[in-house]
Amino acid sequence: MLRNIAKKDVNNFKGWFDNYVHTFKTGDENQRENIALKEDHTRRVCKEILDIGKELGLDEHELCLSETIALFHDIGRFEQYARYQTFVDSRSVDHALLGVKILDDNNILCSLDEPVQDVILRMIRYHSRATLPREETETCLFFAKLLRDADKLDIWRVVTDYYHQKNGKRNGVLECGFPDTPEISEEVYSDLMNKRIVDIRHVKNLNDFKLLQIGWVFDINFPPTFQRIKTRHYLDMIYNVLPKNKKTKDIFAIAQSFLNEISEDVVQNYQNPAWH
Numbered sequence: 001m002l003r004n005i006a007k008k009d010v011n012n013f014k015g016w017f018d019n020y021v022h023t024f025k026t027g028d029e030n031q032r033e034n035i036a037l038k039e040d041h042t043r044r045v046c047k048e049i050l051d052i053g054k055e056l057g058l059d060e061h062e063l064c065l066s067e068t069i070a071l072f073h074d075i076g077r078f079e080q081y082a083r084y085q086t087f088v089d090s091r092s093v094d095h096a097l098l099g100v101k102i103l104d105d106n107n108i109l110c111s112l113d114e115p116v117q118d119v120i121l122r123m124i125r126y127h128s129r130a131t132l133p134r135e136e137t138e139t140c141l142f143f144a145k146l147l148r149d150a151d152k153l154d155i156w157r158v159v160t161d162y163y164h165q166k167n168g169k170r171n172g173v174l175e176c177g178f179p180d181t182p183e184i185s186e187e188v189y190s191d192l193m194n195k196r197i198v199d200i201r202h203v204k205n206l207n208d209f210k211l212l213q214i215g216w217v218f219d220i221n222f223p224p225t226f227q228r229i230k231t232r233h234y235l236d237m238i239y240n241v242l243p244k245n246k247k248t249k250d251i252f253a254i255a256q257s258f259l260n261e262i263s264e265d266v267v268q269n270y271q272n273p274a275w276h
Contacts, residue, residue: 004113005064013071016108017042024078031081034173038077038087041154046070048150055224056146065116069123069147072108075099081173088176089128090200096128123147130197145221152216153225156234159213163241181205184247188212192251195258210238211248214255229259 024035049070053063076099077087084092100121103109109117119137123144126132132144162174187202188211197219198212214235220226229235239252 004116005061005068007060007064009111010064010067010071012111013068013108016106017071017075020075021078024082027082030173031085034081034087034171035078037158037173038074038081041158042071042074044154044157045073045147045150048153049146052146052150052222052224056222065120065143066146069120069127069143070150072099072103072120073124073127073147073151075102075124085173086177087173091177094128096125100125119143127151130199148219149221149225152220153228156213156216156229156232156238159210160234160237163210164237175206176209178203178206178209182207182243184208184211184243184245189247189251191215193254195254207242207248210242211251214238214251217255217259226259226262235259 021035021039025032046067049066050063053066058066074095076093076095076097079102080089080092080095080098081087086092087095089095103121103124109120112120119140122136122140126136126140126144127147132141132148136144159174162171181204183205184207185202185204188198188204188208191198191202192211192215195218196215198208198215200212203209203212217229217235220229235252235255239248242248242252
């Protein structure tokens with residue numbers, strides 16, 4: 001099923017992506033900065049997914065598929081921001097579904113066999129969900145997990161750079177409009193102490209949002225991703241910009257323990273999927 005996608009297809013997709021994104025580089029400085037933010041994010045997710053995929057031993061066709069889903073995973077973000085001036089789906093539109101519609105309406109994947117087109121669109125549709133559907137093919141779930149790992153790695157990079165910037169300039173888009181108040185919600189605390197991904201409906205302020213980002217460690221899938229989280233110190237960098245109290249200390253301890261213990265288990269027991 002994956003044989004139909006090749007490097008020439010990826011190069012064509014990149015050309016279309018560049019032209020498409022260029023149409024949104026208008027408006028005021030904030031719009032241009034936030035469009036550039038998502039454009040740069042996309043390019044780094046492409047690099048992350050290729051680096052992880054190579055470490056996992058994916059072949060050329062599988063790497064082309066990986067790069068394609070990374071390239072298009074946030075294609076809906078540009079129209080979303082242009083229309084609503086936010087990247088928060090609950091306040092605008094589901095960017096993943098919008099992205100699928102954009103690719104369909106423009107017939108971007110027409111050079112590929114229909115089964116390959118279908119699996120790409122499904123993976124894009126799934127990438128931002130709280131959990132992946134259980135009733136899916138092993139191939140689709142593998143690449144969806146790969147995309148989610150690569151996506152999280154770069155979002156961690158973006159937010160930690162932002163939290164530790166020297167100029168103190170605020171970006172409401174990166175903070176998703178949450179107020180910078182001191183409390184931490186009981187629901188967020190409960191989610192994380194039970195090693196659950198935080199329900200976005202429980203997030204009340206910026207502290208909750210930062211804790212949600214620490215909790216993404218509970219949804220990581222592959223050994224190279226765990227290793228990158230450790231070496232880049234993403235969890236520590238978010239913890240360092242949180243108030244130090246019992247709740248944050250408890251959450252950081254359980255997340256750090258999970259990272260150290262579960263990642264070792266994943267590294268030791270990981271096997272490439274049977275279809276590979």
